[in-house]
Amino acid sequence: MTLVFDGYPQKYEIEALCRTFFPYRKMQFVYEYHGSVEDDMVLYLRLKPVASGLRFLVVVVDPTTQRAAHITRLERELPRKEIDRQFCLLLFPLLQEVTGIRPKWGILTGIRPVKLIHQYRKEGKTDPEIIALMQRDFLVLPEKATLAMATADHEIKVIESSHSDSFSLYVSIPFCPGRCSYCSFVSQSVEHMAKKIPDYLALLCRELDEIGRLAAGLRLRLETVYIGGGTPTTLSAEQLGRLLGQIERSFDLSHLREYTVEAGRPDTITAEKLRAIYDAGVGRISINPQTFADSVLQVIGRRHSAQDVFDAFALARSVGFSCINMDLIAGLPTDTLESFSHTLDAALELSPENITVHTLTLKRSSTLYQNDRNQFAGGEGDTADMLSLSQQRLIESGYRPYYMYRQKNTLESLENVGYAKAGYEGLYNVFIMDETHSIFAAGAAATTKLVAPNGKIERIFNFKYPDEYQRRFDEILSRKGEIEAFYEAHLPYSVRLQDR
Ligand code: SF4
Known part of the structure; x- marks a missing residue:
């Protein structure tokens, strides 16, 4: 067109x-x-x-x-x-x-619909006025305006709980046990990369050490740690122990409020790994079924069954994890409203503390897009209804929406929503979405996002692929100087370099 x-x-x-x-x-x-x-x-x-x-x-x-x-x-x-x-x-x-499509978010196209609510509230508008304005000026349907408003209510409490001289740490483990068909992430299949993991890990530990040194010099308080990827539990228990030990040595964890490891795929989870994670003080893990329909799991190239998710979940509880997130995806190929409803039943039966409902987005480099995009040409079927159903069922079951974002190129610009039981909101998810504070990031494909109190934001990108990360590691280390330069340039700041 x-x-x-x-x-x-x-x-x-x-x-x-x-x-x-x-x-x-x-x-x-x-x-x-x-x-x-x-x-x-x-x-x-x-x-x-x-x-x-x-x-x-x-x-x-x-x-x-x-x-x-x-x-x-x-x-x-x-x-x-x-x-x-x-x-x-x-x-x-x-x-x-x-x-023939009526997008529920109307003409609102931004990544963060909740931002508009915060803005209206700052202008002193009441909730009914906000809903009316979203309908009139942006053609947003009341169902979505209400969801955004509820999300804003819970999100703001997390934002306001953050300390002004705080930061979060993100650690990237870009390896997975095979690639899901909808994924465009740069993660490397572990079969190809197994030999490379030890070298990658050694450099990652050096990078963490350097970030720890900088953070201490800037007197920043570490509030949350998030180890994601990829699938971090692709590492062995011994490798996980080494990584978590390095974090403990390099950072002051005394102000830490949340420590997450994305266990992700149940086929990578073992009791030994979970114990290594738990013993290191990690309080939150993610076990992501995406769907509980075995046939859909096969179609999307995940080599595990719904039963594996139940088993991994029981194992995690038995090890002691009291905060578990589960990611689900609405709109997966061959999934129907009925099978998605069963997925919700299964997730609710397990009763994790967080459930995150994503909308499928077809990325150009995914196999699903390359091979099967035509099946999505006329729309993604019941996806909008799946989201409405998840909103209704999860809220009825006591979960509260606390963060929300939209991605480009999703049909009808539908949303991704994080739901949590009261008091279990994933802090890191809000901090990164709201740009509440700086996120220092380590590893291949990780992006450090520096946030100044005046709203100024700068990003420092690490190289995408593990090979490149290893080859050009010195460049990555030398870019860390930009962190100090940023904080120096954006004084006055509650943490002043000259106070060191
Ligand atoms: S587990 Fe996640 S990162 Fe890994 S291939 Fe699947 S979608 Fe991509």
Whole structure:
């Protein structure tokens, strides 16, 4: 499809809205319109100053028909955001008519819908006013506005509980026991990488040591540690013990409020590994079934059964873990509303402290996208209903939404929501999403995100692949200097370098 911009060269928001309806469609953009464009679908957007103000025109042309909408706004000038919003308001019903899809988030395209709620609340708006504004100005359905509001209520408590000179640590273990069909992560299959893990681990420990030294020098308090990937439990119990021992030696853990290891796939979990993790003081793990339907697990290339998840969960409880997260995915290939409902039943029966419900997003480099994307061409079936069902069932069962984000290229821009039992909210998830404080990150594909009190954010990227991480490790270490430079540049800060 082609999007033609006549008199308005900003495509970002409009493209994002179009991707809500056509997440996997190839799009091209034309900024100099000469009267005709050939394509199976053309969206023409024109902004023109007229005597009475600004005239917006949107035309959608597909092979069988043409639809158009227009409006004249009385203002002679409008901020860019408002122009985008006006175009999206005109375009939305036309695309709804073309596709038969009614995205529940309306024209709200950002990654964090909850941000809007926080903003409205700062402006002193009441909850009913916020719901009405989200409906009127962004066409958000009440169901989603209410979910965002409930999420904001719980999220804000976590944000406000964070200490101003705190940080979190992320450690990347980019290895997995084979690749899930929907995954685009750079994780390396452990069969190929087994020999490389010891060298990787040795460098990772050096990087952690350097980060620990910097954090101590800056007098920052470590609030949360998150070991993710990949699947960290791909490491042996001995390797896990070594990694966790290094973290203990390199960092002051006396202010730590949360320590998570993503155990991820049940086929990597053993009693020995769980004990090594538990004995090191880790309080939270993630065991991720994604679905409890064996047939769906097979389709997505996971080499474990639903029973393996039950067994791993029982094992984790017996070792002593009292905070367990489970990730589920709505919209997996061949999953139905009925089988997803069974997945919810199974998860609720286990009663983990956190349940995170993701929406399937097809990443271009995933095997699912490469081989089977056509089955998603007409939409992802019951996905929106699966999310509504999870919202209803989990809230009824005492779980509360506490963080939420959306990803690009998800059909209808549907959301991912973290639910928790009261008092078990995953702090790291909120801190990284809200950019509450800096996240220092170690390992291949890890990104350090530096957050200053004035809102300034800088990122430092580690190399993506373990091989490159190892080859260019000196560069990674030398980039750590940017951390000190950032904190120096963003004084005044409660932790001043000269106070050291
Ligand atoms: S376990 Fe996670 S990171 Fe590993 S292949 Fe599957 S989806 Fe990707």
